[in-house]
Amino acid sequence: MSLAISFDGFIEGPDGETDWLEFNEETADSLNKFIEGIDTVLYGRTSYEAWGTYQPAPGSADFEKMFYEKLHKMKKYVFSSTRSNFAGDPAVIQSGIKEAMEELKKQPGKDIWLYGGSSLITSFMNLDLVDEYQIAVAPVILGAGKPLFKDIDHRVQLKLVKTEHSASGTVLFVYQRG
Amino acid sequence: MRKLVLFMHVSLDGFAADADKGLGWISYDGELQQYADGIVATVGSPVYGRGTYELMAGYWPGVLNNPDASEHSKAHAQWVDKVTKIVFSRTMEKADWNNTIVINDNITEEINKLKQQPGKDLVIFGSPGLAHSLMELDLIDEYQLTLNPVLLGNGIPVYENIKNKTNLKLVKATTLKSGVVGLHYMKL
Numbered sequence: 001m002s003l004a005i006s007f008d009g010f011i012e013g014p015d016g017e018t019d020w021l022e023f024n025e026e027t028a029d030s031l032n033k034f035i036e037g038i039d040t041v042l043y044g045r046t047s048y049e050a051w052g053t054y055q056p057a058p059g060s061a062d063f064e065k066m067f068y069e070k071l072h073k074m075k076k077y078v079f080s081s082t083r084s085n086f087a088g089d090p091a092v093i094q095s096g097i098k099e100a101m102e103e104l105k106k107q108p109g110k111d112i113w114l115y116g117g118s119s120l121i122t123s124f125m126n127l128d129l130v131d132e133y134q135i136a137v138a139p140v141i142l143g144a145g146k147p148l149f150k151d152i153d154h155r156v157q158l159k160l161v162k163t164e165h166s167a168s169g170t171v172l173f174v175y176q177r178g
Numbered sequence: 179m180r181k182l183v184l185f186m187h188v189s190l191d192g193f194a195a196d197a198d199k200g201l202g203w204i205s206y207d208g209e210l211q212q213y214a215d216g217i218v219a220t221v222g223s224p225v226y227g228r229g230t231y232e233l234m235a236g237y238w239p240g241v242l243n244n245p246d247a248s249e250h251s252k253a254h255a256q257w258v259d260k261v262t263k264i265v266f267s268r269t270m271e272k273a274d275w276n277n278t279i280v281i282n283d284n285i286t287e288e289i290n291k292l293k294q295q296p297g298k299d300l301v302i303f304g305s306p307g308l309a310h311s312l313m314e315l316d317l318i319d320e321y322q323l324t325l326n327p328v329l330l331g332n333g334i335p336v337y338e339n340i341k342n343k344t345n346l347k348l349v350k351a352t353t354l355k356s357g358v359v360g361l362h363y364m365k366l
Contacts, residue, residue, distance in 0.1 A: 007321075007346055007363065008337040009192040020343070125329070135190075139348050139363060143340035149191035152331035155203070158190065160327045160357030169348035173359065175190070175327055 001114040001121060002034060002134035003148070004170070010145035011118060020140045026166045028063035034134070035070050039110040043090070044120035045080035051115070052076065053088040077104075079120055101129050118146055126153050132176050133158065139169035179293050181319035181364075182225070183301045184309055185217050186336060188323050193333035194306040203328050205356040210324065211250070213352065213360050217322050222298030224258065227308030228267035234258065234303075235275040264292065264300065266308050289317050306334045314339035320364045321346070327357035 004021050005011055012018055043052055053072070056064045076090035077100075084092050093100045101124075104112060111132075114124055124130050135148075157178035164172040186194055187204045195201060204210075226234065241247045241255035263278045266285065273280050281288045289312070292300055301322075302309055312318050323336075345366040352360035 008340065013343075133190075139346040141337070141340055141344040141346065143337075143342060143344075147192075149329060152191065152329055155196075155331055156329040158327040158329065158357070160353070160359065163351060163353050163359055165348060165351050169346070169363075171348065171351050171359075171361070173190075173325075175357075178327065 001124070001130050001132070003116060004136040004138055005148045006138055006140050006142040006145070008141050008143065009147050009149060010142045011116070011148045012146040013142050014144040016146075020142065021138055022168045022170065023061070023064075024166075024168060026168070027170075028061070028067075030164075030172065031067055032063065035067060037111050038074065038113045040075045040077070040104070040112040041071065041115050042112060042120070043076065043078050043115050044117045045078060045083055047115055047117040047120070048076075048078045048080075048086055048090065052078070052086065052090065079123075097123060098127050098129065101127075118148060118150060121148070122151050125149075125156070126151075128156075128177075130177070132161075132174065134172065134174050136170050136172045180222060180295070180297060181299045182289060182293060182312070182317055183217075183220070183299050183320040183322055184312070184318050185214075185301050185303055185322040186306070186309070186324075187326060188336050189326050189328050189330045189333070191329045191331070192336050193330045194304070194309075194336045196330050196333040199334065203326060203330060204324075205326050205328075205354075205358050207354075207356050209354045210356065210358055213324065213354065213358075217301065218254070218257070220299050221261070221301040223262045223264050223292070223300050225264045225266070225300050225302045225305070225308070227305035228265060228270055229307065230303060230305040231263070231265040231267075231273070231275075231278075234263075235273070239275065266311075285311060286315050286317060289315075306336065309336070310338040313337065314341065316342060316344075318365070320349075320362070323361045323363075325359045325361055 056068055078086055078090045078092050081094050158175040159178040161176050162174040238255045238258050241251050266281050270280050346363040347366050349362040
Protein backbone atom coordinates (compact mmCIF):
# COMPACT_ATOMS: atom_id res chain seq x y z
CA MET A 1 0.00 0.00 0.00
CA SER A 2 1.33 3.42 -0.83
CA LEU A 3 -0.51 6.70 -0.54
CA ALA A 4 -0.62 10.16 0.95
CA ILE A 5 -2.79 11.35 3.83
CA SER A 6 -3.37 14.57 5.69
CA PHE A 7 -2.06 15.07 9.23
CA ASP A 8 -5.49 14.05 10.54
CA GLY A 9 -5.63 10.89 8.44
CA PHE A 10 -7.71 11.71 5.37
CA ILE A 11 -6.96 10.58 1.81
CA GLU A 12 -9.41 13.09 0.33
CA GLY A 13 -11.02 16.26 1.58
CA PRO A 14 -14.80 16.53 2.13
CA ASP A 15 -15.46 17.14 -1.58
CA GLY A 16 -13.03 14.50 -2.83
CA GLU A 17 -10.29 17.09 -3.27
CA THR A 18 -6.61 16.21 -3.22
CA ASP A 19 -5.32 19.70 -4.01
CA TRP A 20 -3.65 19.86 -0.58
CA LEU A 21 -1.06 17.38 -1.83
CA GLU A 22 2.09 19.03 -2.89
CA PHE A 23 3.89 17.94 -6.03
CA ASN A 24 7.43 19.04 -6.61
CA GLU A 25 10.71 17.59 -7.82
CA GLU A 26 11.21 15.67 -4.62
CA THR A 27 7.75 14.09 -4.82
CA ALA A 28 8.29 13.27 -8.50
CA ASP A 29 11.59 11.63 -7.68
CA SER A 30 10.15 9.41 -4.98
CA LEU A 31 7.11 8.51 -7.11
CA ASN A 32 9.42 7.49 -9.94
CA LYS A 33 11.49 5.33 -7.62
CA PHE A 34 8.33 3.77 -6.26
CA ILE A 35 6.92 2.92 -9.66
CA GLU A 36 10.16 1.21 -10.70
CA GLY A 37 9.64 -1.25 -7.85
CA ILE A 38 6.17 -2.46 -8.86
CA ASP A 39 4.70 -4.31 -11.84
CA THR A 40 1.11 -4.95 -10.74
CA VAL A 41 -1.64 -2.59 -9.54
CA LEU A 42 -4.80 -3.47 -7.59
CA TYR A 43 -7.91 -1.29 -7.69
CA GLY A 44 -11.36 -1.30 -6.16
CA ARG A 45 -14.18 -0.71 -8.64
CA THR A 46 -14.69 2.99 -7.91
CA SER A 47 -10.97 3.76 -7.97
CA TYR A 48 -10.53 1.96 -11.26
CA GLU A 49 -13.47 3.79 -12.79
CA ALA A 50 -11.97 7.10 -11.70
CA TRP A 51 -8.25 6.47 -12.25
CA GLY A 52 -7.73 3.12 -14.00
CA THR A 53 -7.33 4.56 -17.47
CA TYR A 54 -6.63 8.17 -16.50
CA GLN A 55 -4.61 10.18 -18.99
CA PRO A 56 -2.98 13.37 -17.74
CA ALA A 57 -3.85 16.52 -19.66
CA PRO A 58 -1.43 17.44 -22.47
CA GLY A 59 -0.04 20.34 -20.45
CA SER A 60 0.75 18.24 -17.36
CA ALA A 61 4.22 17.93 -15.91
CA ASP A 62 6.53 15.45 -17.63
CA PHE A 63 6.94 13.32 -14.57
CA GLU A 64 3.16 12.92 -14.34
CA LYS A 65 2.93 11.82 -17.98
CA MET A 66 5.78 9.37 -17.48
CA PHE A 67 4.24 8.07 -14.30
CA TYR A 68 0.92 7.21 -15.97
CA GLU A 69 2.63 5.85 -19.07
CA LYS A 70 4.51 3.35 -16.92
CA LEU A 71 1.50 2.67 -14.75
CA HIS A 72 -0.73 1.84 -17.68
CA LYS A 73 1.74 -0.76 -18.94
CA MET A 74 1.42 -2.74 -15.74
CA LYS A 75 -0.74 -5.74 -14.99
CA LYS A 76 -3.97 -4.46 -13.45
CA TYR A 77 -6.55 -6.17 -11.31
CA VAL A 78 -9.94 -4.79 -10.33
CA PHE A 79 -11.80 -6.18 -7.34
CA SER A 80 -15.54 -5.94 -7.91
CA SER A 81 -18.38 -8.23 -7.03
CA THR A 82 -20.80 -6.39 -9.30
CA ARG A 83 -18.99 -5.68 -12.55
CA SER A 84 -16.84 -7.91 -14.74
CA ASN A 85 -15.87 -5.69 -17.67
CA PHE A 86 -13.88 -2.50 -17.54
CA ALA A 87 -12.30 -0.17 -20.04
CA GLY A 88 -8.67 -1.06 -20.68
CA ASP A 89 -9.45 -4.73 -20.06
CA PRO A 90 -7.97 -5.32 -16.60
CA ALA A 91 -8.28 -8.72 -14.93
CA VAL A 92 -11.35 -8.73 -12.67
CA ILE A 93 -11.57 -10.61 -9.39
CA GLN A 94 -15.16 -11.02 -8.27
CA SER A 95 -14.70 -13.14 -5.15
CA GLY A 96 -12.07 -14.89 -3.05
CA ILE A 97 -9.74 -11.94 -2.41
CA LYS A 98 -7.53 -13.91 -0.07
CA GLU A 99 -7.00 -16.90 -2.39
CA ALA A 100 -6.43 -14.62 -5.38
CA MET A 101 -3.83 -12.61 -3.48
CA GLU A 102 -1.98 -15.62 -2.17
CA GLU A 103 -1.74 -16.89 -5.75
CA LEU A 104 -0.59 -13.48 -7.01
CA LYS A 105 2.08 -13.03 -4.33
CA LYS A 106 3.57 -16.41 -5.20
CA GLN A 107 4.25 -15.36 -8.78
CA PRO A 108 7.71 -14.03 -9.57
CA GLY A 109 8.10 -10.33 -10.28
CA LYS A 110 8.21 -6.97 -8.62
CA ASP A 111 5.96 -5.70 -5.83
CA ILE A 112 2.21 -5.22 -6.06
CA TRP A 113 0.67 -1.81 -5.44
CA LEU A 114 -2.60 -1.76 -3.54
CA TYR A 115 -3.84 1.44 -5.14
CA GLY A 116 -7.13 1.80 -3.25
CA GLY A 117 -9.76 3.02 -2.53
CA SER A 118 -10.29 2.95 1.13
CA SER A 119 -12.83 0.11 1.24
CA LEU A 120 -10.52 -2.21 -0.71
CA ILE A 121 -7.69 -1.19 1.63
CA THR A 122 -9.88 -2.01 4.65
CA SER A 123 -10.72 -5.44 3.18
CA PHE A 124 -7.04 -6.14 2.58
CA MET A 125 -6.05 -5.01 6.06
CA ASN A 126 -8.72 -7.10 7.71
CA LEU A 127 -7.55 -10.15 5.73
CA ASP A 128 -3.94 -9.40 6.77
CA LEU A 129 -2.82 -9.15 3.17
CA VAL A 130 -0.83 -5.91 3.38
CA ASP A 131 2.90 -6.56 3.80
CA GLU A 132 4.11 -2.98 3.66
CA TYR A 133 2.58 0.42 4.31
CA GLN A 134 4.13 3.48 2.68
CA ILE A 135 2.35 6.51 4.00
CA ALA A 136 3.22 10.10 3.18
CA VAL A 137 1.77 12.49 5.74
CA ALA A 138 1.16 16.02 4.42
CA PRO A 139 1.50 18.95 6.84
CA VAL A 140 -2.14 19.97 6.71
CA ILE A 141 -5.20 19.42 8.91
CA LEU A 142 -8.30 18.93 6.75
CA GLY A 143 -10.87 18.44 9.51
CA ALA A 144 -13.11 16.27 7.35
CA GLY A 145 -12.98 13.94 4.38
CA LYS A 146 -12.47 10.30 3.59
CA PRO A 147 -10.33 8.56 6.22
CA LEU A 148 -7.63 6.08 5.23
CA PHE A 149 -8.06 3.83 8.24
CA LYS A 150 -11.62 2.81 8.81
CA ASP A 151 -13.38 -0.29 10.12
CA ILE A 152 -10.16 -2.17 10.82
CA ASP A 153 -11.31 -5.12 12.89
CA HIS A 154 -8.13 -6.07 14.73
CA ARG A 155 -4.96 -4.58 16.12
CA VAL A 156 -1.89 -4.75 13.88
CA GLN A 157 1.60 -4.29 15.29
CA LEU A 158 3.97 -2.79 12.73
CA LYS A 159 7.68 -2.35 12.34
CA LEU A 160 9.00 1.03 11.23
CA VAL A 161 11.41 0.48 8.35
CA LYS A 162 12.11 4.00 7.19
CA THR A 163 11.19 7.65 7.59
CA GLU A 164 12.07 10.42 5.19
CA HIS A 165 11.06 14.03 5.26
CA SER A 166 10.99 16.43 2.39
CA ALA A 167 11.64 20.15 2.41
CA SER A 168 7.90 20.78 2.08
CA GLY A 169 7.27 19.11 5.45
CA THR A 170 5.75 15.90 4.15
CA VAL A 171 6.97 12.87 6.09
CA LEU A 172 7.13 9.46 4.46
CA PHE A 173 6.73 6.48 6.79
CA VAL A 174 7.42 2.93 5.67
CA TYR A 175 6.12 0.17 7.93
CA GLN A 176 6.07 -3.59 7.57
CA ARG A 177 3.90 -6.03 9.41
CA GLY A 178 5.62 -6.60 12.78
CA MET B 179 3.34 35.07 23.73
CA ARG B 180 3.44 31.54 25.01
CA LYS B 181 1.93 28.74 22.98
CA LEU B 182 -0.68 26.08 23.57
CA VAL B 183 0.83 22.72 22.65
CA LEU B 184 -0.85 19.33 22.36
CA PHE B 185 1.42 16.52 23.58
CA MET B 186 -0.01 13.10 22.85
CA HIS B 187 0.99 9.52 22.13
CA VAL B 188 -0.94 8.40 19.04
CA SER B 189 -1.40 5.25 16.98
CA LEU B 190 -0.80 5.23 13.22
CA ASP B 191 -4.55 5.15 12.63
CA GLY B 192 -5.07 8.26 14.76
CA PHE B 193 -6.20 7.01 18.16
CA ALA B 194 -5.16 8.43 21.53
CA ALA B 195 -6.35 5.42 23.51
CA ASP B 196 -7.75 2.00 22.66
CA ALA B 197 -11.40 0.98 23.01
CA ASP B 198 -10.91 0.28 26.75
CA LYS B 199 -9.17 3.65 27.20
CA GLY B 200 -5.95 1.65 27.52
CA LEU B 201 -2.45 2.88 26.64
CA GLY B 202 -0.68 -0.48 26.64
CA TRP B 203 0.05 -0.17 22.91
CA ILE B 204 2.49 2.72 23.44
CA SER B 205 6.06 1.54 22.73
CA TYR B 206 7.36 3.04 25.95
CA ASP B 207 11.06 2.71 26.68
CA GLY B 208 13.98 4.74 27.99
CA GLU B 209 14.41 6.59 24.73
CA LEU B 210 10.75 7.63 24.60
CA GLN B 211 10.96 8.71 28.23
CA GLN B 212 13.95 10.86 27.38
CA TYR B 213 12.12 12.32 24.39
CA ALA B 214 9.13 13.10 26.61
CA ASP B 215 11.47 14.71 29.18
CA GLY B 216 12.60 17.07 26.44
CA ILE B 217 9.00 18.18 25.97
CA VAL B 218 8.35 18.44 29.71
CA ALA B 219 11.29 20.86 29.85
CA THR B 220 9.32 23.28 27.66
CA VAL B 221 6.24 23.26 29.91
CA GLY B 222 5.26 26.32 31.92
CA SER B 223 1.91 24.83 32.90
CA PRO B 224 0.48 21.42 32.14
CA VAL B 225 -3.13 21.53 30.92
CA TYR B 226 -5.55 18.68 31.61
CA GLY B 227 -9.13 17.66 31.08
CA ARG B 228 -10.92 16.49 34.21
CA GLY B 229 -10.39 12.76 33.59
CA THR B 230 -6.63 13.00 33.04
CA TYR B 231 -6.29 15.48 35.90
CA GLU B 232 -7.96 13.10 38.32
CA LEU B 233 -5.66 10.29 37.20
CA MET B 234 -2.62 12.52 37.78
CA ALA B 235 -3.90 13.82 41.11
CA GLY B 236 -4.49 10.25 42.24
CA TYR B 237 -1.01 9.12 41.25
CA TRP B 238 1.80 11.69 41.55
CA PRO B 239 1.31 12.86 45.17
CA GLY B 240 1.76 9.21 46.22
CA VAL B 241 5.05 8.97 44.32
CA LEU B 242 6.46 11.88 46.36
CA ASN B 243 6.42 9.81 49.54
CA ASN B 244 7.15 6.44 48.00
CA PRO B 245 10.69 5.30 48.95
CA ASP B 246 10.64 2.69 46.17
CA ALA B 247 9.93 5.17 43.36
CA SER B 248 12.71 5.64 40.80
CA GLU B 249 14.74 8.86 40.82
CA HIS B 250 13.15 9.80 37.52
CA SER B 251 9.63 9.30 38.89
CA LYS B 252 10.43 11.26 42.04
CA ALA B 253 11.87 14.16 40.07
CA HIS B 254 8.78 14.27 37.88
CA ALA B 255 6.49 14.01 40.92
CA GLN B 256 8.24 17.01 42.50
CA TRP B 257 7.99 19.01 39.31
CA VAL B 258 4.30 18.29 38.74
CA ASP B 259 3.51 18.99 42.42
CA LYS B 260 5.07 22.46 42.30
CA VAL B 261 4.10 23.59 38.85
CA THR B 262 0.86 25.51 38.26
CA LYS B 263 -1.57 23.04 36.76
CA ILE B 264 -4.59 24.00 34.70
CA VAL B 265 -7.67 21.81 34.55
CA PHE B 266 -10.69 22.37 32.34
CA SER B 267 -13.97 21.01 33.63
CA ARG B 268 -17.52 22.26 33.44
CA THR B 269 -18.43 20.59 36.72
CA MET B 270 -15.38 20.68 39.00
CA GLU B 271 -15.64 23.42 41.61
CA LYS B 272 -12.40 23.07 43.43
CA ALA B 273 -9.27 20.98 43.01
CA ASP B 274 -7.73 19.14 45.95
CA TRP B 275 -4.25 18.95 44.47
CA ASN B 276 -2.18 22.06 45.18
CA ASN B 277 -1.25 24.74 42.63
CA THR B 278 -4.22 24.04 40.41
CA ILE B 279 -6.30 26.54 38.46
CA VAL B 280 -9.77 25.24 37.61
CA ILE B 281 -11.46 26.69 34.52
CA ASN B 282 -15.16 25.94 34.05
CA ASP B 283 -16.14 28.12 31.14
CA ASN B 284 -15.12 30.74 28.55
CA ILE B 285 -12.37 28.51 27.22
CA THR B 286 -11.18 30.81 24.43
CA GLU B 287 -10.96 33.86 26.67
CA GLU B 288 -9.20 31.99 29.48
CA ILE B 289 -6.71 30.34 27.13
CA ASN B 290 -5.91 33.67 25.48
CA LYS B 291 -5.33 35.23 28.91
CA LEU B 292 -3.02 32.39 29.89
CA LYS B 293 -1.13 32.67 26.60
CA GLN B 294 -0.40 36.31 27.36
CA GLN B 295 1.18 35.59 30.72
CA PRO B 296 4.97 35.29 30.77
CA GLY B 297 6.58 31.89 31.10
CA LYS B 298 7.06 28.66 29.26
CA ASP B 299 4.40 26.96 27.13
CA LEU B 300 0.98 25.61 28.04
CA VAL B 301 1.08 21.92 27.24
CA ILE B 302 -1.93 19.63 27.08
CA PHE B 303 -1.07 16.17 28.42
CA GLY B 304 -3.27 13.40 27.06
CA SER B 305 -6.85 14.61 27.66
CA PRO B 306 -8.35 13.75 24.24
CA GLY B 307 -11.80 15.15 25.15
CA LEU B 308 -10.33 18.53 26.06
CA ALA B 309 -8.12 18.39 22.96
CA HIS B 310 -11.24 18.02 20.78
CA SER B 311 -12.78 21.14 22.34
CA LEU B 312 -9.56 23.10 21.86
CA MET B 313 -9.27 21.93 18.24
CA GLU B 314 -12.87 22.96 17.62
CA LEU B 315 -12.03 26.43 18.96
CA ASP B 316 -8.83 26.49 16.91
CA LEU B 317 -6.67 27.30 19.95
CA ILE B 318 -3.83 24.80 19.52
CA ASP B 319 -0.60 26.34 18.23
CA GLU B 320 1.67 23.31 18.12
CA TYR B 321 1.45 19.54 18.04
CA GLN B 322 3.98 17.30 19.75
CA LEU B 323 2.94 13.79 18.84
CA THR B 324 4.69 10.50 19.24
CA LEU B 325 3.48 8.24 16.44
CA ASN B 326 3.46 4.58 17.49
CA PRO B 327 3.89 1.75 14.96
CA VAL B 328 0.52 0.15 15.55
CA LEU B 329 -2.96 0.15 14.03
CA LEU B 330 -5.57 -0.10 16.78
CA GLY B 331 -8.72 -0.30 14.64
CA ASN B 332 -10.82 1.60 17.18
CA GLY B 333 -10.60 3.69 20.32
CA ILE B 334 -10.64 7.37 21.25
CA PRO B 335 -9.70 9.46 18.20
CA VAL B 336 -7.07 12.19 18.42
CA TYR B 337 -8.76 14.53 15.96
CA GLU B 338 -12.39 15.49 16.19
CA ASN B 339 -14.63 18.52 15.60
CA ILE B 340 -12.04 20.32 13.50
CA LYS B 341 -13.87 22.86 11.37
CA ASN B 342 -11.17 24.54 9.34
CA LYS B 343 -8.44 23.41 7.04
CA THR B 344 -5.14 24.38 8.65
CA ASN B 345 -1.68 24.35 7.12
CA LEU B 346 1.11 23.16 9.36
CA LYS B 347 4.85 23.39 9.31
CA LEU B 348 6.93 20.39 10.26
CA VAL B 349 9.44 21.58 12.84
CA LYS B 350 11.13 18.27 13.48
CA ALA B 351 10.72 14.53 13.04
CA THR B 352 12.72 12.29 15.38
CA THR B 353 12.87 8.54 14.78
CA LEU B 354 13.40 6.39 17.86
CA LYS B 355 14.78 2.84 17.86
CA SER B 356 11.41 1.40 18.90
CA GLY B 357 9.84 2.65 15.69
CA VAL B 358 8.12 5.53 17.44
CA VAL B 359 8.48 8.82 15.56
CA GLY B 360 8.35 12.09 17.47
CA LEU B 361 6.59 14.68 15.31
CA HIS B 362 6.63 18.38 16.07
CA TYR B 363 4.37 20.60 13.97
CA MET B 364 3.35 24.23 14.32
CA LYS B 365 0.38 26.02 12.88
CA LEU B 366 1.28 28.30 9.98
